[in-house]
Amino acid sequence: MPLVGPREMFAKAYEGHYAIGAFNVNNMEIVQGIMWAAAEEKSPVILQVSAGARKYAGQVYIMKLVEAALEEDPGVPVVVHLDHGPSYEMCRDCIDGGFTSVMIDGSHLPYEENVALTKKVVDYAHPRGVWVEAELGKLAGVEEHVKSEGHVYTDPDQAVDFVNRTGCDSLAIAIGTSHGAYKFKGDATLDFPRLEKITSLMPGYPLVLHGASSVPQKFVELCNEYGGKVGGAKGVPEDMLRKAASMGICKINVDTDIRLALTASIRQFFAEHPEQFDPRSYLSPARDAVKKMVAHKIHDVMGSSGKA
Numbered sequence: 001m002p003l004v005g006p007r008e009m010f011a012k013a014y015e016g017h018y019a020i021g022a023f024n025v026n027n028m029e030i031v032q033g034i035m036w037a038a039a040e041e042k043s044p045v046i047l048q049v050s051a052g053a054r055k056y057a058g059q060v061y062i063m064k065l066v067e068a069a070l071e072e073d074p075g076v077p078v079v080v081h082l083d084h085g086p087s088y089e090m091c092r093d094c095i096d097g098g099f100t101s102v103m104i105d106g107s108h109l110p111y112e113e114n115v116a117l118t119k120k121v122v123d124y125a126h127p128r129g130v131w132v133e134a135e136l137g138k139l140a141g142v143e144e145h146v147k148s149e150g151h152v153y154t155d156p157d158q159a160v161d162f163v164n165r166t167g168c169d170s171l172a173i174a175i176g177t178s179h180g181a182y183k184f185k186g187d188a189t190l191d192f193p194r195l196e197k198i199t200s201l202m203p204g205y206p207l208v209l210h211g212a213s214s215v216p217q218k219f220v221e222l223c224n225e226y227g228g229k230v231g232g233a234k235g236v237p238e239d240m241l242r243k244a245a246s247m248g249i250c251k252i253n254v255d256t257d258i259r260l261a262l263t264a265s266i267r268q269f270f271a272e273h274p275e276q277f278d279p280r281s282y283l284s285p286a287r288d289a290v291k292k293m294v295a296h297k298i299h300d301v302m303g304s305s306g307k308a
Contacts, residue, residue, distance in 0.1 A: 001075065005131045006100075006101050006250075006251070013245075017246040018307065020304055021298055021301075022208075022252065023254050024049075026053045026057060028065055029283050032291075034290065034291075035076065037293075038308075047079070047080050048081050048083040048253065049094075051084065060097075063098055066080055079101050080101070081099065082101070084105045085104050085121075088117060088121055100131065103132075103133040103134070119165065119166045119167065133170045134162070136155075136158065137174030139174050139177055159173065163205065171206075172208040172210050175192070175209075188236055188237050188240065190240050192243065195207070208250070212252045213253075213255060214238050215234055219257075222268060226271040235256065238301050241301050254297055264289070
């Protein structure tokens with residue numbers, strides 16, 4: 001099966017009250033872990049490439065890994081998506097390079113500049129059959145080049161105006177999630193009334209939730225047990241994410257949880273096998289940890305198992 005765009009999978013997700021998992025990739029082991037989980041769960045999947053991952057691995061290398069994954073698991077519908085594209089130029093290069101979806105992140109810009117930048121990307125992407133995600137509002141926290149000291153929640157009426165004026169295909173909204181591993185200091189809360197309002201104003205329109213890793217304490221503790229210093233990390237409870245998926249959120253981004261599972265596995269392996277230096281010996285269990293994490297997210301959080 002060739003790469004696909006998100007249109008059909010989002011339409012089915014909206015109708016079925018579930019979400020598609022968008023998992024960030026950085027190397028071969030992560031791509032394999034995600035794809036093996038998606039194949040096992042018979043779920044559509046989105047492979048996300050951030051600007052940092054693109055710089056680290058190279059766009060051509062990533063696309064060749066995806067090509068290999070499609071040959072190995074031809075029954076899995078796969079979207080390749082640029083996560084938090086910082087510029088028109090990067091979005092254009094990804095579109096030209098075979099991505100089927102791009103995100104232009106103008107959320108840090110004044111409103112009118114965000115509108116203009118998003119529309120510019122849409123005008124390039126749509127004639128080439130590529131989906132465009134945009135963002136309105138700001139998420140607190142830090143993830144690669146994305147940084148904000150506090151939340152700016154998405155205004156529902158402004159969201160309608162933004163979508164109408166830009167023609168973007170999906171919209172990442174801010175309702176209380178945060179980037180990174182340190183999402184909440186007190187109790188976790190999401191603004192579900194705001195989500196409900198946005199959904200009511202744009203029925204059928206696919207919404208996106210960024211900063212949605214749950215930061216499982218099991219992996220935080222495992223990291224710390226074997227020399228890590230991941231203190232105070234706290235994510236979004238999975239029951240809240242499942243509720244959001246039932247209310248019009250069609251795409252949920254997961255990155256931090258994959259990093260934690262991978263790193264915890266490697267730290268544990270090195271502590272228990274200090275004599276080992278073969279990369280395959282520690283990357284194999286790390287890849288399995290990614291697969292288990294992603295399979296759990298697909299089955300228990302997204303609700304997309306069996307939807308391929």
